[in-house]
Amino acid sequence: MFVSEIDMLSPRSLKECLFILENEKSSLRLLAGGTDAVVRMKEGKWRPDYWVNLKHVDELRFITIQKDEIQIGPLTTHSEIINSPLLQAHADVLVQACQEIGATQMQNMGTIGGNIATASPAGDTIPALYALGAVIELTSLSGKRMINVEDFFIGPGKTAAQPNEIISKIAFNVRGKNDIGIFQKLGPRKAQSISIVNAAVTLSMKQGTKECTGGRIAFGSVGPTVIRAKKCEAMLTLGPLTDEMIANIGRVAWKEVMPISDIRASASYRRDMASALLERGLYRLLKRWAEHEE
Template identity: 65%
Template structure:
């Protein structure tokens, strides 16, 4: 199919979009920033008969705090995230992840909803959303459901989102005063958005280096984002001394499940996952000591 043979529909409201999605006779796909769509079309993978352009739906572009949770519209761009004072204060790990999404042009165009919907295991914002206990609101014409983000993805490029549904809200839990987070990424170069390995770390701290618990989410080391549960179990057992941090990083080498592809070997990804976690924990301890 040629791109010139595709139809583009631009709904004026979310309800208009849901009405279009409810029609089963047409093969359609939603487009917002288009940063992933262009790549997939060149690969011959995303060639629907109809594109639904939702870029202009202002009702899906917001960042606000409601009843102790932060709500983010799916059309919020990575640049919006970077410049949000609310997220800088209460979800800085997501801000750090957004800063790592490729070049400035990618940050200006790409949206958080698109990053989620593409379901790439290398998506930079997704590990940050994992450690922020995010939930994704999916809406159809007659129904709405809230899915914890760890249950949203079923494999590379695959989610539980139904053909008649769209993402209408992302809800995250804000970081508390004693929580510190960091996002680390290894990529071939800044202009490329595809991570070789990435990791988001969130720690709940007490005095000195005493850790009360934490969450660790790796990207690009398995078919979907994974929580490093064995590493997490070691966090509250002892103060996070240099020796403990090194031991936790060694566990990460065994816990990730990477593959070899054109960007890196599985062994290299294991080594880098361990190194990124170790470096991230060291950096978090320095931040905590300065706090």
């Protein structure tokens, strides 16, 4: 496909973009960083009548803190997230996820809103947002609504957003001083490929102990959407995170994920790797916690 074959609308403000979504009768698709769009067009997919280019809607690009809430604009790039001192301090699991997305060029172009809206079960930022308990703000001409990230995804490539709505903000609470997080990914080539399995974990630890007072665990690429491992989460608070407890949590993870076999990996392999990634992640978090306590 040649660039000349693409019809594009380029709003200069969020209001203008929303007006287009509300009133344009032709088929539309939003264009943020464009990293997924190029691939899909080459595959013969994603052929709308018009692309709505969001590049100039600067009001959708921000990283701020309001009281105890971190807020990120959907046009914020992965590189901007990686280099944000605020997110390094309060959302390291998301920073780590963005570091695993493609090469540097991909991180410079790709946006968090695009990664969310594509709704791939293998999307790297999505498990991190599950682990952070994020909410998605959707905006249309008629107003705004907030939806929990877990309710936003309804299937592969499908979200709860209506055709006249746009993601306008991603928000989550500032983490506590005893909160720690980690993102891990298994792919054919490090940081250059779609995940075979990925996992995001956040823990709230009890000062001076190996005891966890709460946590969130999310797996990607092991189901039709990202999976929140609630059975594993329930086990986190049953006692100190000993070798035996971590092994037991890993065994539960093997049963809790729902992978399929495809060209990249078998379902059995994905189950094994989900369990292994979680166990390794918990050990790494405990090591980090011990270093923090010193």
